[in-house]
Amino acid sequence: MIPRRLTLDWPLAVLLAAGLLVFSLLLAVSVGAVDIPLDQVWRLIFRPDASNESLIVHTLRLPRALVALLVGASLGVAGALMQGLTRNPLAEPGLLGVNAGAALGLLLGVVFFPGLPGWGMVLLAALGGVLAAALVYSLTAVVGLTPVRLALAGIAVGAMLGAAASFLLIMFEERTRGAFINLSGSLAGRTWEHFWLILPWALPALLLAVLLAQQVNLLSLGEETARSLGARVGGVRLLVAGLAVLLAGAAVSVAGPVGFLGLMVPHLARGWVGPDYRRVLPLSALLGASLLSLADVAARLVDRPLETPVGILVVALGAPFFVYLARRTGQVH
Secondary structure, three states: OOOHHHOOOHHHHHHHHHHHHHHHHHHHHHOOOOOOOHHHHHHHHHOOOOOHHHHHHHHHHHHHHHHHHHHHHHHHHHHHHHHHHHOOOOOOOOOOOHHHHHHHHHHHHHHHOOOOOHHHHHHHHHHHHHHHHHHHHHHHHHHOOOHHHHHHHHHHHHHHHHHHHHHHHHHOOOOOOOOOHHHHOOOOOOOHHHHHHHHHHHHHHHHHHHHOHHHHHHHOOOHHHHHHOOOOHHHHHHHHHHHHHHHHHHHHHHHOOOOOHHHHHHHHHHHHHOOOHHHHHHHHHHHHHHHHHHHHHHHHHHOOOOOOOHHHHHHHHHHHHHHHHHHHHOOOO
C-alpha cells in the first residue's frame, strides 16, 4: 500500500478523484475509430446536434463510457467491502472466485434460459458468485484461513469454474457465439440497454454500501471487537457480503469478469485517505470508475483499429500488484 505519509486531506482526495473521473469520461467519449476533440465532446454531450460526431457520441461512446464507470465503481466498492469483511488485503471478487462464478451463472442463463430478461441474468450472475465464494471459504476453512490460502483457493476455484465455462462454450457454440469475448472482460459494443440494465442494481447497492461504511469499519476490527461495540455481526456480515456479490454480479453481467480491479482500487484509496471505510468506499467508487474507463481507452489504442479486451489489460496491471501484496503478507506456509 502507499505509505501513510502520503495520505491526502479528504476534500483534496475527493476533488482529485472527481477530476480524474470527469477527465476519464471525456477521454473515453473522445477516443475511438474516429477521434473527437475534447472541447467538442463536452459541447456535444450537453448540446447534441445533427452531426455525425454527435451521433457517435450519443449512440456509441457515451453509453459505453457510462457503463465503464458503473462497472468500475461496482468492482472497486465490491473489493473494498470484501477486504473489510474478511480482514484480508488480498480479497476481491476475482481472487475469491466470485467473478468466475458470476460468469458461469451468466453463461448458464445464456445456454439454458435464453429468454430470461436482463434482471434475471443479473440474479443468475449474483447467485453464481455467491456459490463460488461459499465454495472457496469451505475449502479454505479445512486447512485454516490465511489471506494467501484464501486467495489461492479462490484462484483454484476460479480455474475450475472457468473450465466449466469453456466446456459450455464448446458444447453450445451456437448459443454462446457472442459470449466468448465478454468472458475476457470487454466493454466493446455496450449500449444504453446495458447501462439501464446495470444502473438499477449498481446505484442503490453503491449508495447502501456507503451508508454501511461505519459497520464495515467495525467488522474490520474483528468479530469480538465489533460485538463489544454494539454491532449485530451476523446480520451486518450477511448484508455486506450480499452487497459485494451483487455489485460483482451486476458488473459481470454487462462486462464479463474483470479481475484485480477490486484488489488494486481499495489499496489505492486507503493510501490516499487512510483506513476509514467512510472515506475508502466512496473513493473506491470514484477511482474504480476512473481506472476502468482509462483502461478501456487504452484497450482501444493497443491494436488500433481493433480492440483488446479491457479485462486483459487490467489483469496485466493487477497480477504484479497481487504478487507484491502476497509477498508483503508473508503468510504462505
